[in-house]
Amino acid sequence: MSNILAEIVAQKHKEVAERQTNRLVQDLERATLFNRKTLSLKSFLVAPTRTGIIAEFKRKSPSKGIINDMVKVQTVTGAYNRFGASGLSVLTDGPYFGGSIDDLIQAREINNIPILRKDFIVDEYQIIEAKAIGADVILLIAECLTKEQVAQFAKTAHDLDLEVLLEIHSAEQLDKVAKDVDLVGVNNRDLTTFTVDVNRSFELAPLIPADKVKVAESGITDVNVIISLKKAGFDGFLIGEHFMKQSSPDKAFERFAGDLQHQLASL
Numbered sequence: 001m002s003n004i005l006a007e008i009v010a011q012k013h014k015e016v017a018e019r020q021t022n023r024l025v026q027d028l029e030r031a032t033l034f035n036r037k038t039l040s041l042k043s044f045l046v047a048p049t050r051t052g053i054i055a056e057f058k059r060k061s062p063s064k065g066i067i068n069d070m071v072k073v074q075t076v077t078g079a080y081n082r083f084g085a086s087g088l089s090v091l092t093d094g095p096y097f098g099g100s101i102d103d104l105i106q107a108r109e110i111n112n113i114p115i116l117r118k119d120f121i122v123d124e125y126q127i128i129e130a131k132a133i134g135a136d137v138i139l140l141i142a143e144c145l146t147k148e149q150v151a152q153f154a155k156t157a158h159d160l161d162l163e164v165l166l167e168i169h170s171a172e173q174l175d176k177v178a179k180d181v182d183l184v185g186v187n188n189r190d191l192t193t194f195t196v197d198v199n200r201s202f203e204l205a206p207l208i209p210a211d212k213v214k215v216a217e218s219g220i221t222d223v224n225v226i227i228s229l230k231k232a233g234f235d236g237f238l239i240g241e242h243f244m245k246q247s248s249p250d251k252a253f254e255r256f257a258g259d260l261q262h263q264l265a266s267l
């Protein structure tokens, strides 16, 4: 595991242990959102009226520090939705990404498209919590989990009607793709050096099992790259920094989605 991931995972174990004592599982199960009918990201990614973009709300990151801490979650996610995002990715990690559970709850209040809880899941408690705060999809990171944990966590998520995005960084991690994984994401960011290389998505695409929806993650800044990734079999494109680093991520998304739709129409 890269140094930064090992540090985040160690911190996450402490944080979850603390949260579990403050809010019991039974309390999560009593939350109003816990019984909400979830939305399918797989379906929204291929809906003709949507762009395939999973648009991320992220204030800061270990690789970039502060990206944008001046904007409001509802302003940004509302625009992502309005201008054709297939899904929203909302960071709920506080220490490293400046996110919170409240951010996801606020995004849920105004958006009726799938929401990915973007966090470092190390315990089943976080999956039940994801359901209780209104998420539709959870992220599992292959590098942080054993093959058995991926299978178990994915099953727990499915039992709660949540979809599962498994993030991989290498061909070896494909060994962890379990039956209950719905989508496989290739993260183009090397978490040791923080360099991004979209070629990683192109290299790993043919190796991803055909029954899993393919998602390319990180470092996407150009609509032409999305068109090439689509040709390589990707249906989902997770993009954060390219929008969030602008003073108005909402307007940046509107322009980008417009360009993408224009390019796609001319194919």
Ligand SMILES: O=C(O)c1ccccc1NCC(=O)[C@H](O)[C@H](O)COP(=O)(O)O
Residues within 6 Å of the ligand: 004, 005, 056, 058, 061, 062, 063, 064, 187, 189, 191, 217, 218, 219, 220, 238, 239, 240, 241, 242
């Ligand atoms: O972004 C980081 O610095 C980072 C560091 C350690 C673990 C994960 C990290 N990023 C999470 C992501 O995967 C991205 O937020 C997501 O794929 C969007 O990427 P981008 O469009 O490059 O913001």
